[in-house]
Amino acid sequence: MQREDNFTFLTEEPIPKVIGTMAVPTIISMLISNLYNIVDTYFVGQIDTQATAAVGIVFSLMFFIQAFSFFFGNGSGNYISRQLGARNRESAEQMASTALGYTLIFSIVLVVLGLLFLDEISVILGSTPTILPYTRQYLGFSLLGTPFLMCTLCMNNQMRFQGYARYSMYGIIVGALLNCMLDPLFIFGLDMGIRGAAIATVIGQIVGFAVMFRMSLHKDIIHYTPRNFSHRWLFVKEIIAGGTPSISRQGLASIATIALNVSASQFGDAAIAAMSIVNRIVMFIFSVIIGLGQGYQPMCGFSYGARHYERVKAGFWFCVKVGTAFLLFWSVVLFAFSDRAIGLFRNDVDVISIGIPALxxxxxxxxxxxxMIMANMMMQTCRKTLQANILAASRQGLFFIPLILVLPHCFGLLGVEICQACSDFVSLLVTIPIVFSAFREMHV
Known part of the structure; x- marks a missing residue:
C-alpha cells in the first residue's frame, strides 16, 4: 500500500506540496554535506594561509570523487524512478544493487591510484612548493574515506529518486555533524593540525555510510543484495545515459577548480586561499538550489514515466521561481557583507582584498x-542525454575553462575574479533555447 501511495503522491498531489516534501530533506542533506568543507575551511583557516589554500586545492579532487558518486547514483536513480513510475519494481531493484556494486569497485581503484601518485596529484591540483606539505597530509588521509563517501552518496541519490528523501538524508547529517564535532578536537585539542581535519572527515564518512546502509533496510525502500548485481549492458547503458550529466556538471567543475587554482597561483598563496573561500561560500548557497532541484527530480521522473508532461513543466517553473527568489535575497545580503563573509574564514588583509571583488x-x-540548474536536472531525469550533457558542461566546462585560461592573461587578477560570472552569462544563453525546445517535444 505504501508503494502505491508514494506513486500517487508524486504524480497527483499538488506540486508545491510534493516538491516541498521532497526538497526539504535534500536541501538539508546538501547543506549538511557542504559543512564538511565549510567546517574544515573555517578551522584550518585558524592555522595559516597555506593550510587554507591546501583545503581548497584538495576540494577540487573531492569534487571529482563526488561527481562519480553522483554518476552512479543519479544514473541509476533516474532509471529507478522511471521504472517505478511505470510499475516495474523488479528492474529497479536490480539496478540499485548493480550501481552500488560498480560504485564500490570504482572507489577502491581511485584510492589505490590516489595514494600511489599522491605528490604528483597534489602538484597537478595547483599546490605551490609552500602549500604542497599541507596538501600531501590532507589529501593522503582524505582518500581513505573515498569508498564510504561514494557508496553513501550513491545510496542517498537512489533513495531520493524512490521518493524517500527523508531517509536518504540521515547518513549525510550524522556523518557531517560528527565531522564538525571532531574537527576542533583533532586539529587543536590533539594538536594534529590539517591532518586532524582529514581524519575527522574520514571518520564522519564511515559513520555516515553505516547509518545510510541502515536506512536502506526500511521495508519500503529497495534493498541491496549481491544476487541482484548484474553485468547486463542495459544497466550500464542507463547508468551512463543518466549519469554522464553529473560527470559533466561536477567533473568539469573539478577541472575548472584546478584550472582556477593554477591561474590564481600566479598571484600568490593569498589568491588561492581567497578563491577557495569564495567557492565555499558560493557552494553553500548553491547547495540549496541543488537540493531544490533534487527534490524536483523524483516527481519529474515519476510524472515523465507516467506521461504526465504538463506536471513536469509546472514543477520546473515552480522550482525556478522559488530558487530565483532565494538567490536574489542572498545576492543582496552577501554583496553588502562581502568583507565579513570572507574574513570569517581567514582574517588576512590580502585574502580579504582579493576575495571581496571575486565574491x-x-x-x-x-x-x-x-x-540553469533546474533545466539541467529536468533533462537528466527525462533521459535527454545530449541536452543534459550540454547544459551540465557549459557553466564550468565549455565556457569556464577556456575563459580561466584567457582572462587572467588579459586582465590579470581581475580576470580570475570575473571568470565565473562571464561563464554563467554565456551558459544562460545556451540554456534558454534548449529548455523551450524540450518543452515543445513533450506532448500529452
Whole structure:
C-alpha cells in the first residue's frame, strides 16, 4: 500500500506540496554535506594561509570523487524512478544493487591510484612548493574515506529518486555533524593540525555510510543484495545515459577548480586561499538550489514515466521561481557583507582584498542559477542525454575553462575574479533555447 501511495503522491498531489516534501530533506542533506568543507575551511583557516589554500586545492579532487558518486547514483536513480513510475519494481531493484556494486569497485581503484601518485596529484591540483606539505597530509588521509563517501552518496541519490528523501538524508547529517564535532578536537585539542581535519572527515564518512546502509533496510525502500548485481549492458547503458550529466556538471567543475587554482597561483598563496573561500561560500548557497532541484527530480521522473508532461513543466517553473527568489535575497545580503563573509574564514588583509571583488562578481549571475540548474536536472531525469550533457558542461566546462585560461592573461587578477560570472552569462544563453525546445517535444 505504501508503494502505491508514494506513486500517487508524486504524480497527483499538488506540486508545491510534493516538491516541498521532497526538497526539504535534500536541501538539508546538501547543506549538511557542504559543512564538511565549510567546517574544515573555517578551522584550518585558524592555522595559516597555506593550510587554507591546501583545503581548497584538495576540494577540487573531492569534487571529482563526488561527481562519480553522483554518476552512479543519479544514473541509476533516474532509471529507478522511471521504472517505478511505470510499475516495474523488479528492474529497479536490480539496478540499485548493480550501481552500488560498480560504485564500490570504482572507489577502491581511485584510492589505490590516489595514494600511489599522491605528490604528483597534489602538484597537478595547483599546490605551490609552500602549500604542497599541507596538501600531501590532507589529501593522503582524505582518500581513505573515498569508498564510504561514494557508496553513501550513491545510496542517498537512489533513495531520493524512490521518493524517500527523508531517509536518504540521515547518513549525510550524522556523518557531517560528527565531522564538525571532531574537527576542533583533532586539529587543536590533539594538536594534529590539517591532518586532524582529514581524519575527522574520514571518520564522519564511515559513520555516515553505516547509518545510510541502515536506512536502506526500511521495508519500503529497495534493498541491496549481491544476487541482484548484474553485468547486463542495459544497466550500464542507463547508468551512463543518466549519469554522464553529473560527470559533466561536477567533473568539469573539478577541472575548472584546478584550472582556477593554477591561474590564481600566479598571484600568490593569498589568491588561492581567497578563491577557495569564495567557492565555499558560493557552494553553500548553491547547495540549496541543488537540493531544490533534487527534490524536483523524483516527481519529474515519476510524472515523465507516467506521461504526465504538463506536471513536469509546472514543477520546473515552480522550482525556478522559488530558487530565483532565494538567490536574489542572498545576492543582496552577501554583496553588502562581502568583507565579513570572507574574513570569517581567514582574517588576512590580502585574502580579504582579493576575495571581496571575486565574491561580488559571482553574485551578479546568482539569480540565473536556478533556471540553469533546474533545466539541467529536468533533462537528466527525462533521459535527454545530449541536452543534459550540454547544459551540465557549459557553466564550468565549455565556457569556464577556456575563459580561466584567457582572462587572467588579459586582465590579470581581475580576470580570475570575473571568470565565473562571464561563464554563467554565456551558459544562460545556451540554456534558454534548449529548455523551450524540450518543452515543445513533450506532448500529452
Amino acid at each position: 561580488r562578481y559571482q553574485l551578479l549571475s546568482f539569480p540565473f542559477w536556478s533556471f
